[in-house]
Amino acid sequence: MENGHAGKHRVAVIGSGNWGSVASRLLASNTAKLPSFHDEVRMWVFEETLPTGEKLSESINQAHENCKYLPGIKLGTNVIADPDLESAVKDADMLVFVTPHQFVEGICKKLVGKLRPGVEAISLIKGMEVKMEGPCMISKLITNTLGINCCVLMGANIANEIAVEKFSEATIGYREDKEAANRWAKLFTTPYFLVAIVEDIEGVELCGTLKNVVAIAAGLVDGLDMGNNTKAAIMRIGLREMRAFSKLLFPSVRDNTFFESCGVADLITTCLGGRNRRVAEAFARNGGKRSFDELEAEMLHGQKLQGVSTAREVYEVLTYHGWQELFPLLSTVHEICIGQLPPTSIVEYSEHTPNLSFVGGSTPCY
Numbered sequence: 001m002e003n004g005h006a007g008k009h010r011v012a013v014i015g016s017g018n019w020g021s022v023a024s025r026l027l028a029s030n031t032a033k034l035p036s037f038h039d040e041v042r043m044w045v046f047e048e049t050l051p052t053g054e055k056l057s058e059s060i061n062q063a064h065e066n067c068k069y070l071p072g073i074k075l076g077t078n079v080i081a082d083p084d085l086e087s088a089v090k091d092a093d094m095l096v097f098v099t100p101h102q103f104v105e106g107i108c109k110k111l112v113g114k115l116r117p118g119v120e121a122i123s124l125i126k127g128m129e130v131k132m133e134g135p136c137m138i139s140k141l142i143t144n145t146l147g148i149n150c151c152v153l154m155g156a157n158i159a160n161e162i163a164v165e166k167f168s169e170a171t172i173g174y175r176e177d178k179e180a181a182n183r184w185a186k187l188f189t190t191p192y193f194l195v196a197i198v199e200d201i202e203g204v205e206l207c208g209t210l211k212n213v214v215a216i217a218a219g220l221v222d223g224l225d226m227g228n229n230t231k232a233a234i235m236r237i238g239l240r241e242m243r244a245f246s247k248l249l250f251p252s253v254r255d256n257t258f259f260e261s262c263g264v265a266d267l268i269t270t271c272l273g274g275r276n277r278r279v280a281e282a283f284a285r286n287g288g289k290r291s292f293d294e295l296e297a298e299m300l301h302g303q304k305l306q307g308v309s310t311a312r313e314v315y316e317v318l319t320y321h322g323w324q325e326l327f328p329l330l331s332t333v334h335e336i337c338i339g340q341l342p343p344t345s346i347v348e349y350s351e352h353t354p355n356l357s358f359v360g361g362s363t364p365c366y
């Protein structure tokens, strides 16, 4: 990879929410130490005005802290907030995408023709888009729009825990270019953040995407006070549907990927401590009478859920293929989110759960 900066790579982070800020902090701690990287990490900020009247980007650069999305944590003096997307990426040869998935397509369109030649990307975004042609993973959207290689990094990574350097693992998914994956792993690895690489980009990205739908289901059972056994059942059925759905979309997806941090570990941490779970619990406690949008705004103060929109996107794919009955958990979550079913339905479908063992097994049924 040619970087044109006297051998040093320049990193830019596109996104400055909760995980975007933590990822910038982690990367900046490494770029300051590693000789093959330029110290500065430029972080694109979707600009907003704080209640004090100050601009968020100015506040970050003054206090070295993102007081809205990661209060109380110093990011490092080498994290530079930049509200101008074009200027944030102009010198970078390593781009980290970490915005809520619903914004990435618009961002990519703005970046067309603005990147340095040979730039590489990684997506930390958990989500997908559904197009006329079918589902499109975010890494593919980045590659298709910008014509650049894009790996993914997913895992059991609740940002607030990584912000205070509690031990976590993560998984980088790549397609063919192992050297690029290793470069990203070097940039992300710290003693408290251990990264493995896996040649299964779709498997890794679908794990990170689909677990958010299962987390909504886990939150619903918490809100219904169903207890740990029910939640464990939801997680087991959810994992099984995640694997089956992934393999139907991409037969190359590997079973082993579900045993990496991006798979079972992320599913567990999200169903125990994530935002999707928390808001879904409140939704069930309110008997489904207050919408997810309303609860998200009230509880997350600008942070975004990915599970509700992902449930809708997955449902579109299931409906298109006539697969709803094969994926009762994934389908039911969407039907509850849009108010078509009550929250209690989350445990009512399970007796009809079909046998999904055919997917990737010896008895294909279609």
Ligand SMILES: NC(=O)c1ccc[n+]([C@@H]2O[C@H](COP(=O)([O-])OP(=O)(O)OC[C@H]3O[C@@H](n4cnc5c(N)ncnc54)[C@H](O)[C@@H]3O)[C@@H](O)[C@H]2O)c1
Pocket (backbone or CB within 6 Å): 015, 016, 017, 018, 019, 020, 021, 045, 046, 047, 069, 098, 099, 100, 101, 103, 124, 125, 126, 127, 157, 158, 159, 160, 302, 303, 304, 305, 306
């Ligand atoms: N927070 C976590 O613990 C965590 C961990 C792993 C992965 N992720 C994933 O990372 C991605 C980003 O999440 P996050 O936690 O950094 O964000 P967030 O939910 O904390 O913050 C929302 C972000 O969206 C920005 N935004 C609002 N409107 C926008 C617009 N119109 N255009 C562009 N940006 C806009 C806000 O400025 C803010 O930076 C998501 O896909 C999420 O699933 C999050």
Ligand SMILES: O=P(O)(O)OC[C@H](O)CO
Pocket (backbone or CB within 6 Å): 126, 155, 156, 157, 158, 159, 212, 215, 266, 269, 270, 273, 274, 275, 276, 277, 305, 306
């Ligand atoms: O808080 P959530 O539900 O968006 O989940 C955060 C991360 O994806 C956990 O790995």
